[in-house]
Amino acid sequence: SQKIEQNSEALNIQEGKTATLTCNYTNYSPAYLQWYRQDPGRGPVFLLLIRENEKEKRKERLKVTFDTTLKQSLFHITASQPADSATYLCALSNAGKSTFGDGTTLTVKP
Amino acid sequence: DTAVSQTPKYLVTQMGNDKSIKCEQNLGHDTMYWYKQDSKKFLKIMFSYNNKELIINETVPNRFSPKSPDKAHLNLHINSLELGDSAVYFCASSQDQGLGLYEQYFGPGTRLTVT
Numbered sequence: 260s261q262k263i264e265q266n267s268e269a270l271n272i273q274e275g276k277t278a279t280l281t282c283n284y285t286n287y288s289p290a291y292l293q294w295y296r297q298d299p300g301r302g303p304v305f306l307l308l309i310r311e312n313e314k315e316k317r318k319e320r321l322k323v324t325f326d327t328t329l330k331q332s333l334f335h336i337t338a339s340q341p342a343d344s345a346t347y348l349c350a351l352s353n354a355g356k357s358t359f360g361d362g363t364t365l366t367v368k369p
Numbered sequence: 370d371t372a373v374s375q376t377p378k379y380l381v382t383q384m385g386n387d388k389s390i391k392c393e394q395n396l397g398h399d400t401m402y403w404y405k406q407d408s409k410k411f412l413k414i415m416f417s418y419n420n421k422e423l424i425i426n427e428t429v430p431n432r433f434s435p436k437s438p439d440k441a442h443l444n445l446h447i448n449s450l451e452l453g454d455s456a457v458y459f460c461a462s463s464q465d466q467g468l469g470l471y472e473q474y475f476g477p478g479t480r481l482t483v484t
Contacts, residue, residue, distance in 0.1 A: 293472060302373075302459050302475030303412070348412065355400070356425055357473065359412040 261287045263360040265349060271366045272339055280334040280363045282349035287358070289351035292325055294334050297346045297362065306347075307334075339367045372396050373476040375460050381482045382450055389446045390479045392460030400424070401443040402461040402473065403435060412459070418443055450483045457481070 266281035282292070291310045295303035309316045309325045309332070316323045322335040336343050346362040373394045382388050394401060402425075403415040417425040421437045432448045443460060457478045464471040 297410075300478075302461070302478050303473075305472035305474065308472055346410065355417065355419075356414060358414070359404075361409065361411045 261285070261351075261358060263287070263349065263351060263358060265347075265360040265363045267363060268361075269364045269366065271368065274340060274367055274369050276339055278336040278339050278343065278365055278367070280347050280349075280365065282332040282334070282360055284330050284351055287330075287351055288353065290353045292323075292332050293350045293352065293357065294321075294323055294332075295348045295350060295359075297348060303348055336365075339365075341367050341369050343367050373460055373462055373474050375458075375476040375479050377479060378477060379480050379482075381484065383484055384450055384452060386450050387446070387448045388450060388481070389444055390458055390460075390481075392443045392445070392476055394441055394460075394462040394474070394476075396462055396464075396474060398462035398464050398474070399440060400463045400465070401437065401440070402463075403443065403445050404459040404461060404475075406457045406459060406478070408456070416443075416445075447481075450481075452483050455481055455483045 262285045264283045272278050293308045294306045297303040307323045309323050320337045324333045344366050346364045348362045349360045350357040376391045400419045402417040406412045415429045416435045418437045420440050434446045437443045457480050459478045460476040461473040463473045
């Protein structure tokens with residue numbers, strides 16, 4: 260069965276450092292992969308989308324890589340700030356259907 | 370200027386009751402979804418509609434019935450509510466599900482508590 264795993268339920272880092280979140284999957288051939296941010300009590304907010312034929316995508320302080328051989332995506336936040344503290348979800352998509360991972364809660368300490 | 374709105378935000382009801390959650394999007398998107406997020410924060414798709422047509426229907430009890438009166442609205446009706454239905458339900462929309470290339474915009478969620 261399809262499985263999506265995001266690294267450690269919680270990640271704590273110091274302000275200014277780079278946060279790296281991992282999304283691994285098995286038994287899935289996604290056409291594309293997305294990363295979302297979710298704050299407590301709110302709906303997920305789209306951050307970045309990367310297609311299966313793309314290796315890397317960047318947006319401001321965010322960078323996503325996608326390795327279909329390793330079946331893994333890495334999500335980086337550089338120069339992290341306390342405001343980046345949230346839960347980050349990866350979602351694998353194919354044929355119009357998205358399957359979400361269970362998220363990694365990032366805490367950036369000042 | 371809310372893009373995806375849901376009502377109500379909170380819903381507390383007793384087992385056995387029937388309730389509805391409404392969703393509206395003003396983004397002009399073609400596809401709308403319902404997701405359930407349980408206490409472990411796992412977000413799972415339930416249904417999706419494209420231009421009022423049901424596209425995805427995951428393994429969901431038939432007590433759950435979505436209805437799309439037009440492409441801007443997707444409502445969720447739940448019959449005979451059970452304790453296990455307690456969760457946060459999110460509505461979402463995307464521009465073009467057929468191409469599968471567009472991000473999803475989520476509503477604020479409806480926290481359903483069944484007592």
